[in-house]
Amino acid sequence: MSYSAQDYKKGQPRWCPGCGDHFFLASLHKAMAEIGVDPWNTAVISGIGCSSRLPHYMATYGMNTIHGRAAAIATGAKVANPNLTVWQVSGDGDGLAIGGNHFIHANRRNINLNMILLNNRIYGLTKGQYSPTSPRGFVSKSSPYGTVEDPFRPAELCFGARGHFFARAVATDAPATVEVLKAAYQHKGASVCEILQNCVIFNNGTHDSVYTKEGRAKNAIYVEHGKPLIFGENNEFGLIQEGFGLKVVEIGKDGISEKDILVHDAHCEDNTLQLKLALMGNGDGFPIALGVIRDVEAPTYDDSVTAQIEEVKAVKKYHNFSELLETNDIWEVK
Amino acid sequence: MSDELEIKELEEVVVRFSGDSGDGMQLAGNIFSTVSATVGNSISTFPDYPADIRAPQGSLTGVSGFQVHIGAGQVYTPGDKCDVLVAMNAAALKTQYRYAKPGAAIIIDTDSFGPKDLEKAAFKTTDYLGEMGIDPDRVIACPISQMVKDCLADSGMDVKAMMKCRNMFALGLVCWLFDRDLDVAFNYLKEKFAKKAGVAEANIKVIKAGYDYGHNTHSSVANVYRIETKNKVPGRYMDITGNKATAYGFIAAAEKAGLKLYLGSYPITPATDVLHELSKHKSLGVTTVQCEDEIAGCASALGASFAGALGVTSTSGPGICLKSEAMNLAVIMELPLVVLDVQRGGPATGLPTKSEQTDLLQCLFGRNGESPMPVIAATSPTDCFDAAYQASKMALEHMTPVILMTDAYIANGSSAFKLPNLADYPAINPPYVPEELKGKWAPYLRNEETKVRYWAVPGREGFEHILGGLEKDNQTGAISTNPENHDLMTRLRKEKVDKIPVPDLEVLGNKDDADLLIVGFGGTYGHLHAAMDEMRASGKKVAMAHFKFINPLPKNTSEVLMKYKKVVVAEQNMGQLASWLRMKVDGFVPYQFNQVKGQPFVVEELVNAFEDILKK
Numbered sequence: 046m047s048y049s050a051q052d053y054k055k056g057q058p059r060w061c062p063g064c065g066d067h068f069f070l071a072s073l074h075k076a077m078a079e080i081g082v083d084p085w086n087t088a089v090i091s092g093i094g095c096s097s098r099l100p101h102y103m104a105t106y107g108m109n110t111i112h113g114r115a116a117a118i119a120t121g122a123k124v125a126n127p128n129l130t131v132w133q134v135s136g137d138g139d140g141l142a143i144g145g146n147h148f149i150h151a152n153r154r155n156i157n158l159n160m161i162l163l164n165n166r167i168y169g170l171t172k173g174q175y176s177p178t179s180p181r182g183f184v185s186k187s188s189p190y191g192t193v194e195d196p197f198r199p200a201e202l203c204f205g206a207r208g209h210f211f212a213r214a215v216a217t218d219a220p221a222t223v224e225v226l227k228a229a230y231q232h233k234g235a236s237v238c239e240i241l242q243n244c245v246i247f248n249n250g251t252h253d254s255v256y257t258k259e260g261r262a263k264n265a266i267y268v269e270h271g272k273p274l275i276f277g278e279n280n281e282f283g284l285i286q287e288g289f290g291l292k293v294v295e296i297g298k299d300g301i302s303e304k305d306i307l308v309h310d311a312h313c314e315d316n317t318l319q320l321k322l323a324l325m326g327n328g329d330g331f332p333i334a335l336g337v338i339r340d341v342e343a344p345t346y347d348d349s350v351t352a353q354i355e356e357v358k359a360v361k362k363y364h365n366f367s368e369l370l371e372t373n374d375i376w377e378v379k
Numbered sequence: 380m381s382d383e384l385e386i387k388e389l390e391e392v393v394v395r396f397s398g399d400s401g402d403g404m405q406l407a408g409n410i411f412s413t414v415s416a417t418v419g420n421s422i423s424t425f426p427d428y429p430a431d432i433r434a435p436q437g438s439l440t441g442v443s444g445f446q447v448h449i450g451a452g453q454v455y456t457p458g459d460k461c462d463v464l465v466a467m468n469a470a471a472l473k474t475q476y477r478y479a480k481p482g483a484a485i486i487i488d489t490d491s492f493g494p495k496d497l498e499k500a501a502f503k504t505t506d507y508l509g510e511m512g513i514d515p516d517r518v519i520a521c522p523i524s525q526m527v528k529d530c531l532a533d534s535g536m537d538v539k540a541m542m543k544c545r546n547m548f549a550l551g552l553v554c555w556l557f558d559r560d561l562d563v564a565f566n567y568l569k570e571k572f573a574k575k576a577g578v579a580e581a582n583i584k585v586i587k588a589g590y591d592y593g594h595n596t597h598s599s600v601a602n603v604y605r606i607e608t609k610n611k612v613p614g615r616y617m618d619i620t621g622n623k624a625t626a627y628g629f630i631a632a633a634e635k636a637g638l639k640l641y642l643g644s645y646p647i648t649p650a651t652d653v654l655h656e657l658s659k660h661k662s663l664g665v666t667t668v669q670c671e672d673e674i675a676g677c678a679s680a681l682g683a684s685f686a687g688a689l690g691v692t693s694t695s696g697p698g699i700c701l702k703s704e705a706m707n708l709a710v711i712m713e714l715p716l717v718v719l720d721v722q723r724g725g726p727a728t729g730l731p732t733k734s735e736q737t738d739l740l741q742c743l744f745g746r747n748g749e750s751p752m753p754v755i756a757a758t759s760p761t762d763c764f765d766a767a768y769q770a771s772k773m774a775l776e777h778m779t780p781v782i783l784m785t786d787a788y789i790a791n792g793s794s795a796f797k798l799p800n801l802a803d804y805p806a807i808n809p810p811y812v813p814e815e816l817k818g819k820w821a822p823y824l825r826n827e828e829t830k831v832r833y834w835a836v837p838g839r840e841g842f843e844h845i846l847g848g849l850e851k852d853n854q855t856g857a858i859s860t861n862p863e864n865h866d867l868m869t870r871l872r873k874e875k876v877d878k879i880p881v882p883d884l885e886v887l888g889n890k891d892d893a894d895l896l897i898v899g900f901g902g903t904y905g906h907l908h909a910a911m912d913e914m915r916a917s918g919k920k921v922a923m924a925h926f927k928f929i930n931p932l933p934k935n936t937s938e939v940l941m942k943y944k945k946v947v948v949a950e951q952n953m954g955q956l957a958s959w960l961r962m963k964v965d966g967f968v969p970y971q972f973n974q975v976k977g978q979p980f981v982v983e984e985l986v987n988a989f990e991d992i993l994k995k
Contacts, residue, residue, distance in 0.1 A: 085840045100845050106837040108685060109847030111708050117675035121682025124668060125641045129686060129837055150671040354661045361662035366634045369663060370798050373617040374481050
């Protein structure tokens with residue numbers, strides 16, 4: 046059966062005009078249609094926050110749960126019913142602050158969830174407090190003199206929890222977002238997609254450097270497995286490895302040619318260089334990496350649970366409750 | 380429920396210490412006897428020396444044993460078989476296991492089960508437990524030798540001297556299991572080694588280490604308490620603990636309902652055995668997930684319910700605190716979920732291995748908003764089976780989270796369990812949305828009679844919907860902040876729970892002319908029953924009514940409570956059931972008996988207190 050974005054759409058979103066969530070929602074509808082899983086075999090599960098309203102605008106099964114617990118609830122749904130395609134949607138507060146524990150453990154267990162992290166570096170629904178991804182010194186209602194703490198960088202958490210998939214897209218960049226979502230679906234296991242998303246009211250401009258097409262041409266690099274890491278308005282720059290780090294070089298200068306440029310390997314088990322790519326940007330002279338940064342196959346938790354049940358079924362001689370009773374020491378009273 | 384029960388606490392407990400002749404088993408056994416005698420237990424002991432005094436170390440012929448039989452009442456023999464077997468090496472396990480009762484706890488020093496030890500004891504493989512058919516769950520496997528060495532590292536003793544203290548570690552562990560006072564043991568050692576202060580000190584240090592090991596690992600033995608039915612019905616029986624019976628009840632309910640059983644849990648004393656038990660039964664398709672925390676245990680179980688399974692989460696009081704937000708989500712989403720609370724002593728970490736009934740009001744009210752939730756309290760180890768089955772049936776048929784309360788006493792206590800026939804148990808029919816409602820259905824459409832909403836499990840075409848923690852419109856299911864709608868939904872959620880049918884309260888004893896009605900709930904059933912029996916035997920007119928269904932209350936609650944001149948509510952808390960009943964029954968003013976010691980009631984104390992009430 047083939048679907049259109051319309052088949053996944055429901056209701057009228059209530060986000061502020063211009064909110065990045067609108068853009069993302071449209072990309073999700075489109076990606077789901079291209080993926081083609083039936084709406085009734087799809088569950089979208091969120092926590093609490095502006096972005097967690099998203100399941101209300103999906104014509105699929107959905108849950109808009111409690112703050113921080115989306116990944117835990119999604120875990121139960123997926124393990125209990127592996128036939129469901131489960132999308133888990135959280136913001137940076139929901140996913141990385143109150144729900145941080147579930148975020149890392151879902152990655153560690155490698156549950157086959159598509160985990161969307163809508164990162165606007167602010168608490169919007171509670172009207173503008175700093176979040177765990179707000180930069181040090183960030184001024185907000187709860188930090189009038191600036192924060193005195195360092196932010197999480199989502200990729201580090203994902204990799205630190207032994208995550209096998211990490212991708213990044215900008216909410217306004219629909220084609221790239223759709224590709225990232227499709228790749229997340231294709232990847233079996235926990236797939237984290239960080240979506241850079243603007244809050245027009247409380248943190249306007251936080252992702253300005255890459256929010257427009259022109260900005261991305263200057264300040265972003267689209268990474269693709271097997272392709273050289275080249276960027277710039279005229280593809281004039283590239284990344285090479287130097288010492289323990291990466292370095293930006295200009296192609297055609299100092300004897301550097303395209304064949305000297307590092308080729309992206311998203312499938313590499315060792316995440317060292319993938320992490321370096323994921324951490325680039327934000328004023329360090331490197332472009333922000335967009336696209337699928339890491340995509341490594343590994344056994345998924347839900348498959349392993351099912352497989353173990355089948356293995357034990359084959360070995361054990363009891364398969365229903367009355368047979369279970371008979372495995373005990375039994376005596377008879379006459 | 381009307382079975383006459385008999386409770387044995389630390390009656391007929393037999394402990395057998397065994398090890399190499401040089402391991403000091405006789406001394407350990409003697410000290411344990413002395414310690415028990417000082418608390419008023421009667422004692423019978425049996426030293427079982429090897430025939431061959433100079434048998435090689437670690438050999439089968441060199442095993443020495445010492446059996447102690449302690450009892451609350453008079454004990455006449457050292458006991459035929461033991462409830463706890465201490466085996467300090469492989470040869471001891473090999474030769475002494477035949478003295479262990481089925482289900483006995485076995486303490487071993489894993490450091491004495493190396494390849495050479497196993498060879499000397501004629502084991503064929505390294506799976507010595509498997510070879511002897513011993514269930515690993517019954518074994519307290521502890522690296523005693525290493526722990527003794529670590530404990531005495533600063534003593535200046537040589538290894539040989541240190542190893543002579545291994546017996547004291549085992550003794551300390553046994554003292555923990557039976558809640559013995561260590562001071563008596565210390566005095567014994569100080570006297571015995573009056574001239575060797577260093578030896579006494581080392582032994583005392585090691586006893587403490589063994590005791591602390593038991594404490595830190597929450598070691599427990601199943602058969603400390605036994606609750607037996609006096610008049611057994613003919614049939615086939617097995618021995619079962621409350622926690623195992625609870626696990627079996629969930630398995631039975633899931634099978635009857637034709638659903639997958641999903642347990643989301645986090646280890647916590649005294650509930651962990653439910654996780655252990657269910658984790659074994661993958662051949663029945665049971666899925667258990669040991670989660671990252673209590674919250675995820677409950678949240679994932681709710682996710683599993685949403686996806687069409689019987690979602691269960693198991694914990695104790697501190698875990699209920701953490702789960703309460705997700706439990707409340709189940710209330711507003713109106714999804715089935717069973718939350719098991721194996722109560723222990725509180726507040727906070729409290730008394731993790733001890734038993735109380737102090738979570739009742741937490742279970743009834745411990746959530747934000749108007750949050751009605753059915754509460755069931757199992758009354759005995761075997762009743763845990765029925766209670767778990769009933770809780771699951773109630774959750775699935777009424778689309779609601781249900782709290783099943785047990786306690787450490789009935790969870791770890793065991794009874795003879797008549798094998799149930801699942802065919803005799805009532806069917807479980809979840810209210811799946813009928814196919815003909817496709818296109819007309821909304822998530823909060825209710826059965827007019829029961830007020831239960833229909834269940835549309837993901838995977839069904841045409842019933843896609845969203846549930847959530849925000850208030851919903853009673854017709855469309857869309858988010859609504861309409862004041863009238865919220866008021867209506869609040870009432871509907873309450874009405875739904877209030878309409879759940881539960882059996883009438885049964886009155887036992889002098890039901891027509893009692894001068895005193897004894898009222899309790901949950902795990903105190905056996906003790907209250909025994910107290911009533913004793914009073915009636917001495918000519919008093921006494922009745923009892925015991926609550927298993929606490930929310931909703933049985934329909935005849937008011938009628939029963941208001942019928943008698945005097946009513947006493949006896950509970951292991953400061954009056955939580957009494958408060959609940961006073962809230963629900965106009966004009967109900969009971970006497971109260973409250974005890975919060977972490978220990979089961981003592982029948983004699985109950986009788987004395989109740990007789991005082993009769994005199995008032």
